[in-house]
Amino acid sequence: MKITVITGSARKNGTSNYLADEFIRGAKENGHEIYRFNSAHADVKNCIGCNACGMGTKPCIYKDDFVELKENLLDSDVIVFVTPIYYFGMSSTLKKVIDRFYSIDPQLKEMQNKSILISVQHAPVEAVKEPINAHYQAILSWLNMGNAGIVNAIGIESVEHLKQTEYPKQAYELGKNL
Numbered sequence: 815m816k817i818t819v820i821t822g823s824a825r826k827n828g829t830s831n832y833l834a835d836e837f838i839r840g841a842k843e844n845g846h847e848i849y850r851f852n853s854a855h856a857d858v859k860n861c862i863g864c865n866a867c868g869m870g871t872k873p874c875i876y877k878d879d880f881v882e883l884k885e886n887l888l889d890s891d892v893i894v895f896v897t898p899i900y901y902f903g904m905s906s907t908l909k910k911v912i913d914r915f916y917s918i919d920p921q922l923k924e925m926q927n928k929s930i931l932i933s934v935q936h937a938p939v940e941a942v943k944e945p946i947n948a949h950y951q952a953i954l955s956w957l958n959m960g961n962a963g964i965v966n967a968i969g970i971e972s973v974e975h976l977k978q979t980e981y982p983k984q985a986y987e988l989g990k991n992l
């Protein structure tokens with residue numbers, strides 16, 4: 815299978831990118847092809863709602879890094895969203911990328927892909943994960959995508975701390991068992 819992994823942290827050696835690495839390690843061991851896109855280090859303009867794309871009937875006005883991501887998304891079986899929790903939601907750079915899905919909305923709906931969510935939060939409070947999970951499920955429902963798994967890493971202090979938890983194994987096994 816082809817898998818597109820979209821990460822949402824500027825911290826290349828941070829906690830959510832560590833879980834993305836573990837997911838990818840498992841997926842590659844299972845023979846899957848990976849395309850990785852770091853939303854925090856990409857040139858992706860904000861959707862301005864100009865509707866020039868007609869919500870998927872014409873190309874977006876912007877010719878930026880989303881063009882390459884789009885080609886990979888439309889060729890993928892699985893989309894993985896990886897994000898730190900920022901103010902109870904996904905990072906703004908990941909959201910910015912998802913907003914640009916607007917220009918390929920009908921194509922994504924037709925594909926009926928599977929999707930995965932990996933999030934990391936500092937607060938050791940289960941309830942903090944609820945807004946991101948609800949938002950993720952709403953996006954999946956809109957795009958006719960099925961949920962293939964969620965890893966919510968909770969109460970994470972650092973990468974060293976994360977390595978002592980079960981979350982890296984959960985991310986690895988999600989990839990390995992796809």
Ligand SMILES: Cc1cc2nc3c(=O)[nH]c(=O)nc-3n(C[C@H](O)[C@H](O)[C@H](O)COP(=O)(O)O)c2cc1C
Binds near residue numbers: 935970
């Ligand atoms: C702007 C900002 C907002 C944050 N908001 C939350 C939050 O609402 N809840 C929480 O538990 N952690 C919050 N955090 C902590 C991060 O989710 C946490 O440090 C995470 O591990 C960072 O991921 P990274 O290492 O992949 O960058 C926030 C951090 C930043 C920088």
